Amino acid sequence: MEELYTLEREVGRGSYGVVFEGHMAKTGHRVAIKRLPCSNPECIELYLQELWAMRTTAKNHVNVIALHSCLLQTGPRSLKSLKPKKLPLHLVESVLKGRVVGAPQIQRRNDAQSNTRRRTKSASRLEDRTNTGQVRSKLHNMAKSRASDSTTPQKPPNRARKRSAQREEEQLGPLRRLAIWLVMEYCDGGDLNQYLLSRPPDAQRNHSVVQQLCSAVAFLHNLGITHRDLKPDNVLVCVTAKGPVVKVADFGLSKMSEAMMNGNRTRQQFSSICGSDFYMAPEVWGGLSYTAQADIFSLGVMFWAVLERITFLEEGTTQEQLGAYVCKGRSGWLMPLGEALWENADLHLAIPMKFRRAPPLPPPPGPAMCALLLDMLASDPDARPLADQLEARVRSALKEDSH
Known part of the structure; x- marks a missing residue:
């Protein structure tokens, strides 16, 4: 974003997005930059409607807000300009399927992470089978030790749930960064x-x-x-x-x-x-x-x-x-x-x-x-x-x- 535009300050916030005051990096021209996070299909449908309408009006009427450009964010520092008269196909697919579909590169990254987790899980199962006796012995000794150290029963942390939430965060992380940035004239x-x-x-x-x-x-x-x-x-x-x-x-x-x-x-x-x-x-x-x-x-x-x-x-x-x-x-x-x-x-x-x-x-x-x-x-x-x-x-x- 810094290569194209500089964000100065937040000037507005609504139900769907945030508007910033910014400047074009090359010319210093002041612009309004609206970030629309693509978090669910309903929001994406509204954003695509807004984008299509603004592209249709272009800069053809002095009393309709002008759209200078549109950018698609697919990662923390990954932005690309959207071509005129084109809509991102994976966002259109998200609207049609009723679930957020990542950009191709995000999908490949998620698949790679999923395969890695699958291999790690298989390896850990193999290790568990070979060391079952040792593990059971360690758990028995730890339980005895805790019982002697404390008179108040303590609930162990739910590690499985924590790991599950962490996995979900890893999986949805890239998708949460999906956003449309509309660069418009500043009022x-x-x-x-x-x-x-x-x-x-x-x-x-x-x-x-x-x-x-x-x-x-x-x-x-x-x-x-x-x-x-x-x-x-x-x-x-x-x-x-x-x-x-x-x-x-x-x-x-x-x-x-x-x-x-x-x-x-x-x-x-x-x-x-x-x-x-x-x-x-x-x-x-x-x-x-x-x-x-x-x-x-x-x-x-x-x-x-x-x-x-x-x-x-x-x-x-x-x-x-x-x-x-x-x-x-x-x-x-x-x-x-x-x-x-x-x-x-x-x-x-x-x-x-x-x-x-x-x-x-x-x-x-x-x-x-x-x-x-x-x-x-x-x-x-x-x-x-x-x-x-x-x-x-x-x-x-x-x-x-x-x-």
Whole structure:
């Protein structure tokens, strides 16, 4: 790794991997390096999905995180670049077989270790048979000695179990080092939560963020990529002199399909319930099949939260997050919009919110933008605008409200 990149510090950690700030050894260019340990088939499947999606987007859109290169780690100091449009076959095999399959060189090493252990075991059995009398005599003498030295019975260490665990560690050791390293562009503004909530409200900045996200999602959908986990945590920010440039990131839950077929947009159906509670669409909450229109609902939640600076605290955390919700009951507990709309498809959403957080707050969205947000948050997926229509509608609504 040192020959190609220098790791500086850890900048993020999630359920699946760790992200480091690093530099290219030759140029000194700053990059983000994400390590994804290939510990089980389920994780590997997510990593391969993320890799394939990022390779498809390449560096073709300013608002989608750029992948510079991908490396495969097969040992403590063994890294190799993965060729474009190629996936490691042993990782694909791991997904298909439901168990982690090592790289060919690791498999050969494991086979050699296994043969060595087999020969050693056979030799030890032969030695045991020839020295049985001596061994029994020694054990008898040791037992007598211990009995005379101690009045408290002591349980001997379970050496067989210890040896078994050690063997397993030796066998899985190389496989535990299997990892994918994604080298991506570095975003110095953190995620969208960190960036917006650490600054005073600014309507112009909020409008820019919303329009950039529209452009990114339209680009992804036209490539046949449904993100399935759009939320502020998965939007990174690059700080520039002209303002923030947002980047949609984290494609681990994304799905790819043919975007166009016979000149008509396909509407591929998905069934896996995935995403983050406060941004999931009603049809996902209900366990129904869903399409890329679930992404539009997630965007609607984010847009509403960004434009009005609506935040919440997730249970067990102290970090504020951007996200719209419904207050239920006298206690005012928070309910995700998708869940509330799944329970009651005719629920009326009050946009702008009647009860908002204390100032400073940006001005509420105008009537045209409120109407668009209601369309994006429709309980019926077919009533939501398509991604490639959204950017023009946002621009038109903001222009109309500005007069």
